[in-house]
Amino acid sequence: MNALPRAIDLGVIGCPVCGLVCRTLPGDAQLDGDGVDDDMACPRCHSYLRRRKTNSYARTWALLIAGFLLYIPANVLPIMRTASIGDIDDNTIISGVVELWVKGSPDLAVIVFTASILVPMLKFLALGTLLISSQRGSDWARPQRAKLYRLVEFIGYWSMLDVFVVALLTALVRFSVLSRVEPLPGVIFFGLTVVLTMLASISFDPRLIWDGRNTDD
């Protein structure tokens, strides 16, 4: 036993919701999180107790792939239409960033670029890397991968930025024929992408990073 014992080896389990620590039997089939007979409850808050999140790999992969599929129309389709007399202008996420860079303020363009393009891409790459490396039981760069997961969890919801920008402009730019803004399907796909990638990062169990062949430090 090394200096940093893990709950799974000690025969204890921490409740993911309230943090209570309980004694268990090592290898208890009701706690393995495979979705079969997992009916152990935390004595304090009555949430399910599991050693690992249920079907973490399958669920995270499914949500991540679904999110990625919706991310394609989110970028290809325009997210917003600006209509004024005799002029209709459809904006995609990227053209919105370019426009902000050229006409408005480059610093905000950087923020929108980060929130709408960089963060989703980073999420796909990061979660994909975490999934593959953990499934292979790799012990490569474990502390860095743990850090990467916390980063993904923290930045995830900032991608919603562009959705709120479109919603606000739609509500405000309503000057009959002179000038109007309408939402286009791209923004719906983008909103769904953000939700799916957030769900994906929630279903990934970071403990799997440390579960590989040799957990000794």
Next chain:
Amino acid sequence: MAFPNHPARRLNTCSSDALLVCENCDTVYRRRPLERGEVASCARCGAELDRHRALTVNALLALILTAMIVFVQANVWPIFTLGLNGQFNATTLWGMIVTMWQQDAQVVSVLAAATLFFFPMAKMLVMGWLLWFARAGRRAPGFAPLMVALHRIGPWTMSEVFVLGALVAIVKAHQFFEVIADPGIYAYGALTLLITIFSGVDMRQLWEQTPESAT
């Protein structure tokens, strides 16, 4: 939220004061009291385990009440106004949600209503309710399910993202329209500040601070 029907079997509770398990890597630690400003992080994965609780229950309750007042203001007052040739348009949060629904973007409308109104509101009401009873050292009616609900709502409140979105929208609109900032945007600014304070608060402390018997 489904709760397992079976009461816990074969599970013995350790003293919750004694042990702590890192949620990010499953490493077990012995708890120790933290000094002011101290944060305990996991020696294996670096995640935060525990931090000193600088705010008392009373202070938290005061902050929640402040946040509720500011939240009402942020929702009732218009956020900002656009002007074009003497014509002016203002919107509130709900104006925006309704417009998106009418413009065939119902998905966006529901997302905005949930993450900017219903979840933040539920979070504040639940926290206020739990803290009100915790002041007297008691567990509020429905304590356990509400604590679980609070945990689940966690990542789905996005008011601070909305504030940044409003700023981006102002800059974008500024090229073509006259922009007038309304009180709502200031209320949102204050709300973001309060949310930042709350992000460092772990409501789980209430499990330990209130006795089990006083449910």
